[in-house]
Amino acid sequence: MKRWVWLGLLGGAVACTKVPDREPSVTEEVCPGTEELSLPGTARQSLNPLAGEDGAEPVLITFRPRVSASAVSNLDTLTESARRVGAQVHRRFPHLNTIAAKVSPEARAALEKNPDVLRVEPDRVVRAFGMPSPLSPSLLQGVLPNTSGSTGEYTAGLQRVQAPQVWDANNDGVLDDGAPSGTGIKVCIIDSGWDNRHPELAAAYLEGKDLLDGDDEPLDQGRVNGVLKWGGGHGTHTAATIAAQLGAGAHVRPGEEPNGVVGVAPTVSLLVARVLDVNGDGNTSNVIAAMDWCIERGAHIASLSLGSIAPSQTEEAAFKRAFDAGMVAIAATGNRGTEEKSYPAGYESVIAVGAIDANNAWAPFSQYGKDFVSLVAPGVGILSATIVGGAPYGDVDVGGTRFASEPLEYTGVGKYAGRMVYCGLGERVSSCGEGATCDGFVALVDRGGGILFKEKALNAIRAGAKAIVVGNNTSEDGAGNFTLTDPEDFWVPTTSVTLVNANSLKGLVGQNVTVDVSGLDYLRQSGTSMATPHVAGVAALVLGACPKLTHVQVREVLEKTALDLGETGKDIKFGHGLVQAKAAVEEARRLCPPPAP
Structure with a gap:
């Protein structure tokens, strides 16, 4: 960007x-x-933000469970055994019997020979799948969402997934009374953080976690050559695609809608977990920790516009845990344009989202594959909020x-x-x-x-x-x-x-x-990163229409009601097709049990 x-x-x-x-x-x-004045250098930081200067490798160490011990005490004992061979432990996941650490080649070899160790795998790099004096977030709590604005805020992507037909059936720029628009649904954005100055997100923000800085203010900021700078706005863009509210316009391009944009589910509550730095890079252990935090905070949906082409057994277990907890996890397929999976989208417990262009054609950058893509959504030239002035x-x-x-x-x-x-x-x-x-x-x-x-x-x-x-x-x-x-x-x-x-x-x-x-304050971006929050927003509308649906039913509803594209039926590029909010909400209401007398 x-x-x-x-x-x-x-x-x-x-x-x-x-x-x-x-x-x-x-x-x-x-x-x-x-x-x-001299020409700037082009050196970039290490591809793995957790890599040590001494050559220590960031890894995830998973131990074999001990039936007689509790998860915590078991991990305490095993963590000490890892430290004795030189592991520098920086995070623990008792429910997965896993620790994240930096290890030397010698320490890794010793751990792999330890009979208590099930596996040692890289704490691999994950990246954003996009093709860019602030107020404290606590000051924003209590801001109520707007219920009226302008139909000019209805972006092309928003209309193609039928969102306005759900909460503004008469197309007058005002939320319809009683229509599902995301109220009461928590969506966890696992990304690069957000810009808390942007008016589009003020009402939606509930709370956050910065897994990089270790605090509760997940701002999209980082130090570049010692200077604190705002990042590229990837997390702000994806969050606003879901939750931007009516009538909350900021600085727009001359000639464009002064009220900005509106999200697919404009009254949802956002949980924001920052796992990507200002370069758009992160690590597996932070994604796992973010998923744990989302579960703890009661998130109904997790939206992840990031990933890696390499799978991780430990990460897969973390997403299975979220699935077992009833969460709907949605992730981008990736932007390599190849027939290969990326992860977490490639895990069975996750809904994988590919991208299409303005003509409902497959976007050439969108990864695809057999038994991979579940749904597609608009992902080319998507207008959404970004870093203020960015x-x-x-x-x-x-x-x-x-x-x-x-x-x-x-x-x-x-x-x-x-x-x-x-x-x-x-x-x-x-x-x-x-x-x-x-x-x-x-x-x-x-x-x-x-x-x-x-x-x-x-x-x-x-x-x-x-x-x-x-x-x-x-x-x-x-x-x-x-x-x-x-x-x-x-x-x-x-x-x-x-x-x-x-x-x-x-x-x-x-x-x-x-x-x-x-x-x-708004930017057009392309990528499966931009498609994913469209699906997450529609999932929020479905749950808003029938909160009693299980996560399995939500997925079934989204796939059953999608607009079939490409070859008839599910195919390797479009999956079940383009997500359709109006049809999905109607199906959810059909399934929803009537209220008790």
Whole structure:
């Protein structure tokens, strides 16, 4: 997804300083304050967030049960035996007779030889299946959901799963009295946390757990190079697809519905468990702990837009425990576009959800397979809430004429007006010729030349640019979807335009241009991550219509009433078909026993 950096625009001193350019043999003039700027690195954190610097491997150690001992005392004894060989234990699951720990290769070998050990398996990485001074969450409790808004909040995905037909049958933008809309149903979102500033989720939030930080505030935040930053909004997006409320609009793209969006089940209660970091990565042990927490809090439904292509016996046991407790667990099939399972979606106790596009065609990224996909839902270009100010919007204005643009990932956010200077391919600081001044200007840069966008941007900034417009060099991908690669505080507002608009702007070089890159509160995203909460929301409507249904019956109702797509009957790409709320609620009411006299 798009990300960017809030910043103050660079100062306007006129004098220039001589410093070496990227090539040691060349010296170029750059503006003061930019002498020390260097290209960001591209190193990423370890693929396993729990991996130790000493090479210790994160694992799940499951012991054989001892019939004569209680689960807790048994695990106490066995945990000590693991510690004696060097295991660094950080979490225990007595009901699974399992501990999560870091172990050296020698310690793992010793444990695998221990007759009390049933298995040692990786505490594997799980990832999000998406293709982005805050109030305390406690201050939001007691906020009542809105019951009226606008039909403009009914997104295409929402309408295709029939949700408005359940709770707004007359299509007037007001919740119908007595219609199921999720009231009394608890949905547990196991994801990257949430943004507690977003008005779409204020009324839905019940309580949360941060399995990464070990506290009760599951904010989608983390430290990047020591600085606390908001994440990509994956958890906020999935939560709002389920629970965004009517009439709670935030900052939207000009021309779009000012009330924002509404969720499939707008009056549900959300339990939010954070297991993914700001990169969208997490671990099996945190997912297991989150499922335990959801069970403890009485969740009816768990929605997981994450997973791994590798199964885990311990994780499977955790989901079986949730199933035995009566929970409906729903998970994304994954985004590799291949005929292979991902997990937890691949476990028998979980409803696996694939994605379709706006034409009800199979989304090419959606994983599939025999006896895998249960249902499908909209998963392409899904509009939902994201981190406040976290979605990109760019505007390029020359004398009142606006040019559509697409902000680059990690761009600085702000507004700047100045003279437009053509910088060619931007391969050097000196590429920005006549008109480039340390007082500031708008750099018009061509795409191409084998030069990274971050190199072009850095050269323009060192020449004095306070905003940058990148012109695409092909008509095939519109304004493009480009990135500056790394978040840095010195990036200025940077956006891209189509090839046609780039050629038009070249004819306007020398004129004053305004570049405005703003952060919106809603974002379109694609992935099986986006399809999954549609199904979770419909499940909440079904339970709202008949709370006495068992978790097994809820699944049967969803599958029986789905709109058949693809080959007749259940197939490997669409499963039983597109989930249908109206039909499912009608079936649930048919099954629901009449009230006692």
